[in-house]
Amino acid sequence: xxxxxxxxxxxxxxxxxxxxxxxxxxxxxxxxxxxxxxxxxxxxxxxxxxxxxxxxxxxxxxxxxxxxxxxxxxxxxxxxxxxxxxxxxxxxxxxxxxxxxxxxxxxxxxxxxxxxxxxxxxxxxxxxxxxxxxxxxxxxxxxxxxxxxxxxxxxxxxxxxxxxxxxxxxxxxxxxxxxxxxxxxxxxxxxxxxxxxx
Numbered sequence: 001x002x003x004x005x006x007x008x009x010x011x012x013x014x015x016x017x018x019x020x021x022x023x024x025x026x027x028x029x030x031x032x033x034x035x036x037x038x039x040x041x042x043x044x045x046x047x048x049x050x051x052x053x054x055x056x057x058x059x060x061x062x063x064x065x066x067x068x069x070x071x072x073x074x075x076x077x078x079x080x081x082x083x084x085x086x087x088x089x090x091x092x093x094x095x096x097x098x099x100x101x102x103x104x105x106x107x108x109x110x111x112x113x114x115x116x117x118x119x120x121x122x123x124x125x126x127x128x129x130x131x132x133x134x135x136x137x138x139x140x141x142x143x144x145x146x147x148x149x150x151x152x153x154x155x156x157x158x159x160x161x162x163x164x165x166x167x168x169x170x171x172x173x174x175x176x177x178x179x180x181x182x183x184x185x186x187x188x189x190x191x192x193x194x195x196x197x198x
Contacts, residue, residue, distance in 0.1 A: 030089075034118065035067055047153055054164040067086055067149070069087065
């Protein structure tokens with residue numbers, strides 16, 4: 001194998017080791033395009049998020065699962081074949097609240113060619129973490145052939161709780177599954193140049 005083959009394998013392994021199906025926005029700027037569940041994009045209230053609970057330091061931790069295509073995020077390379085794939089982001093409740101404020105301000109976030117992208121800027125760590133959500137100034141079309149998840153929001157919620165040792169009532173009942181424990185450990189931040197096309 002030549003070095004480009006090893007480089008591609010390195011990227012694939014890095015993507016697999018950084019949280020499984022879940023994406024946790026790191027310190028810096030994450031650029032996304034919200035994608036509601038297929039078939040709900042024209043509903044009055046498209047289904048693009050759900051409340052969930054995870055475990056952090058042995059305590060229940062309220063989170064929201066947000067469905068999006070991720071264009072760019074610190075600490076994770078988005079492989080070419082994944083640039084049209086819907087990913088469940090695990091975010092603080094304030095992120096979705098800010099997304100709803102962007103919608104209330106009149107931005108279209110769901111239109112295939114008319115929807116705006118979002119920038120989630122995260123600063124701080126632990127209890128000192130804060131988020132800011134801004135819409136792109138111009139619409140950003142969805143990529144061709146969007147690859148939707150094979151789970152609905154309720155299934156994602158149940159899977160996230162299960163892998164975090166949390167029961168359906170939100171109580172921590174066990175040790176998080178090994179497959180998700182790495183995702184709960186913050187990775188060191190890396191500087192990423194923002195893509196100014198957003």
